[in-house]
Structure formats: C-alpha cells, structure tokens
Amino acid sequence: MSPARVLVLDPAISDAEIEAVRSAAGSLAGEHVTRGDTWAVMPLLDGQHQVDLDALIALPSVRRLAEVSAPYRLASRELFGEAVGIDVSFSTQGDLDAVGATFGGRSPLCVMAASRWASGGETRFRLLAPLLRDAGCGVFLAGAMTSSEGGDPTGLTADALGRYREIAHDYGVALGVEVQDPGQLATAVGLVDLVQVGSRNMQDFSLLRELGSMDRPVLLRRGAGSTVEEFLLAAEYVLVHGNGKVILCESGIRTFDALRKPRFEINAIPLIKQLSHLPLVADPSQTAPRASAVPSMAKAAIAAGADGLVVEVGTENVYDPEGVAIDIEAMQRLTAELRPIARAVGRTVGSARPEGQTAPTEPETVLHLTDRTLAQTIETITGIPPHLDVADQWKLPAPHAWLSPPLSEDGDVLGRCTGYRMGSVRLSCNISYVDLSRIDPTIGALLENTQLNLGQLFVDPRIEKLAFEFGTDETAGEIDEVFRRCFANELHDLYPYVWRRYHATIDGVVTFIVIEALPVPVWKRLLDLEPLLLSGERGDG
Amino acid sequence: MIPPIAQADPSSVGVVVAGVGIGERQPIRVIAGPCSVESPEQFRETAVAVQAAGAALLRGGAFKPRTSPYSFQGLGERGLAIMREVADDLGMGVVTEAMSAQEIDAIARYAHMVQIGARNMDNRPLLEAAAASGLPVLLKRGLTATVEEVLAAAELIVDRGNHHVVICERGSRTFEPSTRNSVDIAAIPEVKLRSRLPVLIDPSHGTGRRDLVTPVALAGIAAGADGVIVEVHPHPEAALSDGDQSLEAAAFPAFMGRVRAMALAVGRSG
Numbered sequence: 001m002s003p004a005r006v007l008v009l010d011p012a013i014s015d016a017e018i019e020a021v022r023s024a025a026g027s028l029a030g031e032h033v034t035r036g037d038t039w040a041v042m043p044l045l046d047g048q049h050q051v052d053l054d055a056l057i058a059l060p061s062v063r064r065l066a067e068v069s070a071p072y073r074l075a076s077r078e079l080f081g082e083a084v085g086i087d088v089s090f091s092t093q094g095d096l097d098a099v100g101a102t103f104g105g106r107s108p109l110c111v112m113a114a115s116r117w118a119s120g121g122e123t124r125f126r127l128l129a130p131l132l133r134d135a136g137c138g139v140f141l142a143g144a145m146t147s148s149e150g151g152d153p154t155g156l157t158a159d160a161l162g163r164y165r166e167i168a169h170d171y172g173v174a175l176g177v178e179v180q181d182p183g184q185l186a187t188a189v190g191l192v193d194l195v196q197v198g199s200r201n202m203q204d205f206s207l208l209r210e211l212g213s214m215d216r217p218v219l220l221r222r223g224a225g226s227t228v229e230e231f232l233l234a235a236e237y238v239l240v241h242g243n244g245k246v247i248l249c250e251s252g253i254r255t256f257d258a259l260r261k262p263r264f265e266i267n268a269i270p271l272i273k274q275l276s277h278l279p280l281v282a283d284p285s286q287t288a289p290r291a292s293a294v295p296s297m298a299k300a301a302i303a304a305g306a307d308g309l310v311v312e313v314g315t316e317n318v319y320d321p322e323g324v325a326i327d328i329e330a331m332q333r334l335t336a337e338l339r340p341i342a343r344a345v346g347r348t349v350g351s352a353r354p355e356g357q358t359a360p361t362e363p364e365t366v367l368h369l370t371d372r373t374l375a376q377t378i379e380t381i382t383g384i385p386p387h388l389d390v391a392d393q394w395k396l397p398a399p400h401a402w403l404s405p406p407l408s409e410d411g412d413v414l415g416r417c418t419g420y421r422m423g424s425v426r427l428s429c430n431i432s433y434v435d436l437s438r439i440d441p442t443i444g445a446l447l448e449n450t451q452l453n454l455g456q457l458f459v460d461p462r463i464e465k466l467a468f469e470f471g472t473d474e475t476a477g478e479i480d481e482v483f484r485r486c487f488a489n490e491l492h493d494l495y496p497y498v499w500r501r502y503h504a505t506i507d508g509v510v511t512f513i514v515i516e517a518l519p520v521p522v523w524k525r526l527l528d529l530e531p532l533l534l535s536g537e538r539g540d541g
Numbered sequence: 542m543i544p545p546i547a548q549a550d551p552s553s554v555g556v557v558v559a560g561v562g563i564g565e566r567q568p569i570r571v572i573a574g575p576c577s578v579e580s581p582e583q584f585r586e587t588a589v590a591v592q593a594a595g596a597a598l599l600r601g602g603a604f605k606p607r608t609s610p611y612s613f614q615g616l617g618e619r620g621l622a623i624m625r626e627v628a629d630d631l632g633m634g635v636v637t638e639a640m641s642a643q644e645i646d647a648i649a650r651y652a653h654m655v656q657i658g659a660r661n662m663d664n665r666p667l668l669e670a671a672a673a674s675g676l677p678v679l680l681k682r683g684l685t686a687t688v689e690e691v692l693a694a695a696e697l698i699v700d701r702g703n704h705h706v707v708i709c710e711r712g713s714r715t716f717e718p719s720t721r722n723s724v725d726i727a728a729i730p731e732v733k734l735r736s737r738l739p740v741l742i743d744p745s746h747g748t749g750r751r752d753l754v755t756p757v758a759l760a761g762i763a764a765g766a767d768g769v770i771v772e773v774h775p776h777p778e779a780a781l782s783d784g785d786q787s788l789e790a791a792a793f794p795a796f797m798g799r800v801r802a803m804a805l806a807v808g809r810s811g
Contacts, residue, residue: 225716227716227717227718227719228717228719229719253715253716253717253723254715255713255715255723255725256685256713257687257725263715263723263725263727264725264726264727265715265717265723266723266724266726266757266760267712267717267720267722267723267724267747267748267753267757268717268723269756269760270752270753270756270757271719271720271753274752284727287727288727289727289731290734292730292734293727293730293731293734296726296727296729296730296763296764296765297726297727297730297764299763299764299807300726300729300760300761300763300764301760302763303756303759303760303762303763303764303803304756304757304759304760304763305756337807340805340806340807341763341803341806341807343806344759344799344802344803344805344806345759345799345803473795491794491795491798492593492594492595492794492795492797492798493798494798495794495795495798495799495802496798496799496802519798520802521798521801521802521805524805
C-alpha cells in the first residue's frame with residue numbers, strides 16, 4: 001500500500017488560506033484541519049485524482065507534504081520526525097499569561113495528580129492544591145462527571161467542578177475531568193482544561209469524534225484489552241476530527257494474572273514513544289498491586305521514557321479499601337527521587353515555578369553558561385585548568401554543502417575532534433569546524449598543528465557565540481557518529497551525554513561551528529564535588 | 542498465602558557467583574553474552590567485548606529450549622566447555638541454562654550459576670537437582686506464572702538448603718503482537734517486598750526487540766532490580782538464536798553507560 005499523504009501547514013494559517021488549500025487540493029482535501037499547539041495539518045484522501053500536487057505544495061501556507069506509512073496517520077511520529085509537546089493551560093481572569101503544564105516534546109516531565117474524592121472534596125483540595133503544585137503536579141484530575149445530582153456518588157456535578165476549577169486555578173494548577181457521555185462534553189469543556197477518556201471508553205468512537213471537534217487537550221487512556229495499534233488508532237479518531245491535542249496514557253492491560261490488576265505495560269512506553277509524536281504519560285496507580293509499589297513503578301515509567309505520570313494522591317482511599325493512593329509526603333518524595341532518574345535519561349522534572357538562578361547543579365545547566373568557554377567553566381568548578389586532547393583532525397576541501405551556510409561555500413574547513421580531561425577522567429568531547437578562509441592564516445596554522453585550541457582563541461572579545469542548540473546523545477545524530485569514530489576506545493565513559501552546538505563569529509562573520517558534549521555521570525559527580533574525581537582518580541563504578 | 546521465603550541473614554552479601562555478589566547491597570550487576578554458544582570464536586569475541594565494557598558475569602546457552610524442534614538446539618557439553626575456557630581466560634563467572642535434571646552434573650562441572658528457564662519453572666525434578674547441586678540458581682519466572690508461583694518455586698530450592706537463588710523477571714505473553722513478551726515491572730517491587738531474594742530483569746526476552754532493550758533495562762533498575770541479564774552478539778543478524786533481541790556487541794558500551802547512569806540515579810553504583 002502506498003503511504004498516506006498529509007499536508008503540513010503553517011500553524012498560523014487563516015481561514016481564507018485554508019479555503020485556498022482546499023480548493024487546490026480538490027477532491028483530495030481532507031475534511032478537517034487538525035491543530036496542535038505549534039502545528040497544523042490537513043490529511044489528504046487516498047486514491048488517484050487529477051490534482052496538481054506541486055502547485056498545492058507551492059502555496060505559501062503549505063510547508064511540506066509528509067508521507068506516512070503507519071495506519072494512524074496523524075498520530076504517527078513519521079509526521080514530524082520528533083516528539084511534540086502539548087500545553088494543558090488556562091488563563092486566569094485579567095491575566096493573559098496562561099499557566100498550567102506542558103507534556104511531551106522536550107519539555108520537563110510533568111505529573112497529573114488524580115483523586116477519587118468527588119463532590120464534597122473541595123475543602124480538602126484547597127489545602128492540598130498548593131502542596132500538589134509544589135510537588136510538581138501541574139494538572140489535577142478531579143474524577144468523573146456525573147449527569148445528575150445524587151446519581152453516582154463518585155461522580156462530579158457541574159457545580160462541584162466549578163468549585164474545583166476555582167481552587168485549582170487559584171493555585172496555578174490546571175483541572176481535568178473524565179467524561180463518559182458525549183452529552184456532557186459541552187459542559188465539561190466549559191469548565192475544565194483537560195478532558196479524560198477512561199480505559200473503558202477508549203473505543204467509544206462517538207465520544208472520540210466529539211472530542212475531535214473541541215479545542216481542549218484530551219487525556220486518552222489505553223483500554224485494558226487494546227493493542228498499541230488500537231490505542232493509537234483511537235487517538236487518531238480525535239486527531240482526524242481536528243483536535244491535535246491528545247495526551248496518551250498507558251494504564252495497564254489484562255493478562256492471565258487475574259488475581260491482580262491490569263499489568264502496567266512497561267514495554268509499551270518506549271514502543272509508543274517510537275511510534276508517535278504524541279506525549280505519553282503513565283498511570284502506575286491504576287495498576288499497582290499496593291500503594292507502596294507506586295513509586296517504583298513511577299520511576300520505571302520515567303526511566304522507560306514516559307513524558308509524565310498520573311498518580312493518585314490522597315490521604316484516604318474512600319471508595320476502595322485496597323486503594324493505592326499515596327499521601328502528599330510520598331508524592332513529594334517521589335518527585336525528588338524522579339529528578340536524578342529523569343536526568344539519567346536526559347530529561348528534567350517540571351516545576352510550576354521556575355527555579356532560582358544558582359550555581360550549576362546539573363550537566364545541562366553547565367552547557368547553558370554560554371558567556372564563558374567550557375575550559376573556563378571547568379576551571380571555575382574544579383579550580384584546575386583541564387587538559388585538551390586532540391583525538392583527530394581532518395581537512396574538508398570545498399565544497400562542503402552541509403556546512404555552508406553558515407560557513408563559506410568556497411573555503412577549506414578544518415574539522416577537529418577534541419576533548420577535555422582531568423587526569424584520566426574524560427570531561428568533554430568536542431567537535432569544531434573552522435572556516436580557514438575566514439581566519440588569519442597564522443592562527444589557522446597554529447590550530448592545524450594543535451599549538452592553539454579554540455578555548456584559548458575564544459577569549460578574544462571580538463568573537464561572539466550565537467545560535468545555541470542543546471540536546472542529549474539520543475538527539476545527537478551525526479555528532480554521535482563522529483564521537484564513535486574518534487573516541488572508540490573510551491565510548492563506555494561517554495554515555496549518556498548532553499551537548500550544545502553553536503556558531504562563533506569574528507566581527508559578525510560565522511567562522512566556527514562548535515559542538516561540546518559532557519558525559520552526564522562524570523559531571524554529576526563533578527558537580528557534587530566528589531573528592532575521588534577531583535584527585536584525578538577513577539571510581540570503581 | 543505462602544509463608545515468607547526463609548532467607549539467610551539480611552546483612553548478607555546477597556548471592557555470590559564466582560566472587561560477584563548480586564543483591565541489594567551490591568552494585569547493579571550486568572550479566573551479558575550470546576543467547577547460544579555457537580563457536581569458540583563467537584563466544585570469545587562477545588565475552589571480551591562485554592567484559593571490556595563492564596559486564597560482571599557471562600551468559601551463554603549450551604542446552605537450548607527452542608520453540609521449534611527444527612531450530613538450533615545448542616552445542617551441549619561442547620558449548621559448556623567453550624564457555625568455561627573463555628570464562629577462565631578472562632577471570633569471569635558464567636551462567637547457563639539446564640533443561641533437565643540430568644544436565645545438572647555437567648553444568649556444575651563447567652558453570653558458576655545454573656539458570657532454570659521460564660519453561661522449566663515448574664519442573665520439580667530440575668528444581669530439586671539444582672537445589673542439591675549447591676550452585677547458585679537463576680530462577681526465571683515462568684511464562685504464565687504469578688508472583689506467588691515463582692516465589693513458591695524459589696521456596697522449594699531454598700527449603701532444600703540452597704539459599705543462593707536469584708529471581709528473574711523476563712515477561713510473559715499478552716495479546717500485544719508487537720513485542721515478544723510484556724515485562725511485569727510491578728513484579729520487581731512485589732518480589733522485593735515479599736522476599737529477600739535478589740531480582741534481575743531480562744529486557745531481551747522481556748521485549749524480544751533490540752530497540753526496546755535499553756529503556757526496559759533502565760526501567761527495571763529504576764523499579765529496584767539488582768541487575769540485568771542481557772543478550773549480546775557480535776553480529777546479531779547472523780545469530781543462530783534470538784538475533785532480533787540481541788544487542789550488537791559494538792552498542793554494548795553505550796548500553797552500559799546508560800545502566801551506570803541509571804544505577805547512580807537510584808543511589809547504587811553500576
């Protein structure tokens with residue numbers, strides 16, 4: 001089967017421009033434009049049609065034509081080639097700056113707190129909301145909506161939901177509620193910042209269609225008997241009807257182990273992250289055999305690559321004697337324990353309030369000190385200037401299409417793979433590309449015979465660094481290939497690493513491209529000022 | 542309800558295999574090697590690579606429980622001899638599977654730890670022979686065994702006086718078609734809560750897919766596992782068994798780097 005085609009549009013596309021796209025696409029035009037926070041797409045229908053695709057792609061509001069082979073066309077990672085985040089946000093009255101939380105993409109991990117207090121829990125919620133926020137919970141899931149007063153004792157009425165909303169927003173927490181009946185959607189959307197679809201409703205297609213026509217983030221739980229593909233196709237129902245804001249939630253699957261709850265399917269976490277660009281959170285509470293297992297399972301989910309968690313938080317388990325809610329102290333402890341795990345997989349843990357500016361405590365923050373050279377930073381932290389190794393260098397004769405721009409098209413480029421170390425400890429691996437046609441030949445010669453390094457050169461005040469990019473080894477692409485080639489003997493000391501890439505200019509002309517990578521385990525020890533490392537010896541790890 | 546596992550004193554070093562302790566007070570241990578021993582060259586190449594990257598023990602199969610009788614069945618005792626020779630040369634211990642009680646004697650001559658595979662978790666004569674051998678036992682949770690059932694199988698070995706049992710979570714079959722098995726991550730804290738036995742995670746069988754091995758191994762460590770048993774092959778595409786789930790030897794240093802980072806993150810050394 002030939003791949004499906006999807007038009008990736010300018011996210012700021014106007015209604016008039018959509019009409020222009022529609023008329024150019026003719027009979028291929030999909031019914032809806034689907035919008036995320038930062039993207040807009042229109043799926044094209046299958047089949048052979050007399051449509052001039054080149055003219056369609058040439059329209060100013062069309063960015064490109066994507067081809068997707070997965071059956072879930074809009075949920076597939078192929079669409080964007082990377083994970084994309086979703087904001088669960090709200091604006092308070094008179095304040096245009098939205099607050100709340102962001103899930104997925106490259107944003108920090110975020111936690112949703114869930115409760116089963118239902119109506120009447122507002123007083124408790126008012127006490128707990130600021131604590132939840134400080135424990136890293138950006139969203140509060142209040143429970144499920146009920147259609148009438150006094151019907152379902154665990155359900156929430158619209159009035160109760162309104163009171164929850166007021167409290168949540170007072171404390172900067174977004175509010176979510178589960179909806180089972182499409183008839184309640186309009187009310188829910190007016191009151192909450194996120195609508196949850198429970199695992200039992202994952203394939204309630206009329207509910208999914210309705211959600212697709214609304215502009216509210218959706219938390220979609222995996223059905224306990226659904227395959228990953230069925231799960232992503234359920235998300236596709238919401239997406240194809242226009243709503244691009246679907247956050248997936250792994251909530252466990254049924255196995256033979258009938259004495260227990262659904263199995264927390266850890267394998268599905270890296271699998272779904274590979275297959276889809278949508279954010280993925282995991283709910284250890286729904287599947288935990290007991291409350292004490294929740295933190296271990298939560299940590300495992302983050303280690304496996306989840307973008308966040310749904311955790312049931314509360315002091316009592318009102319409706320379930322074998323409840324698995326953890327108390328607020330356990331939640332605070334969990335957030336603290338998640339921090340190093342998140343770091344070990346190249347992520348950070350979100351907090352509703354930005355942390356104050358302090359000395360760097362994490363390798364990533366070291367890379368964000370862009371006003372000084374890496375050598376200077378190392379010397380500041382350790383008191384010792386690091387030693388520079390040149391692992392390899394090579395000359396790239398012009399033309400070198402992939403470096404120009406920003407480097408010149410016709411000058412030779414000197415590529416170098418270098419690194420800093422202290423004693424036997426590898427502190428960084430660096431790659432630099434120097435445009436030899438744009439520097440003084442004397443300096444070029446000194447660089448070439450390794451009598452000079454860029455760290456020494458970059459103290460020159462005429463040199464300005466710009467266009468910084470940051471990432472982890474998982475997003476390093478060809479950088480990783482160069483490291484594998486040049487540092488083959490000490491690869492095991494390099495991973496995982498964080499990197500930055502930037503351009504350096506002399507008098508405004510880009511002359512250098514520099515990539516610097518820091519091995520995370522070593523830097524974590526370094527920032528803790530572990531004496532072993534500072535004396536230049538290797539630990540036994 | 543089964544009685545709690547009778548274990549030795551809690552301050553113990555865990556289960557010691559060829560001088561390597563596996564347990565809560567030990568570093569995260571990685572047991573690595575090919576699914577099957579195919580040739581002396583293949584095993585040596587893999588062993589040298591995994592040792593260089595920091596693996597604590599070697600694994601390899603000589604008696605292979607294969608789904609199909611037409612699949613490669615292992616080199617048998619010749620495979621054991623190859624493993625032992627390489628292990629001795631490198632100064633490492635080796636773990637291998639016994640499929641029947643009759644194989645235990647041969648395995649005891651060559652290996653430092655005997656593995657009871659998932660298909661044999663309920664094989665009582667085998668469990669008894671493993672217990673009687675005195676060898677440390679790596680007990681894999683059965684294909685459809687509950688946590689209670691794997692603890693009961695461990696209890697049988699411990700009850701016979703062999704306290705050197707390590708439990709391994711290796712996943713079980715579900716309806717999900719895109720992975721070979723599904724790892725039960727909740728079983729790790731559950732076993733830890735209910736017994737003092739060390740727990741390993743097997744992300745290779747647990748996923749059946751090389752691209753999922755690293756994240757699931759890290760998840761196991763984050764959930765409290767004491768180590769990882771992982772399949773590594775110099776050329777997985779040419780492996781005689783389990784090629785799809787074997788890490789390439791060249792990618793193993795990166796895997797170890799991630800394991801060490803995760804070990805540090807949960808307050809253990811790697």
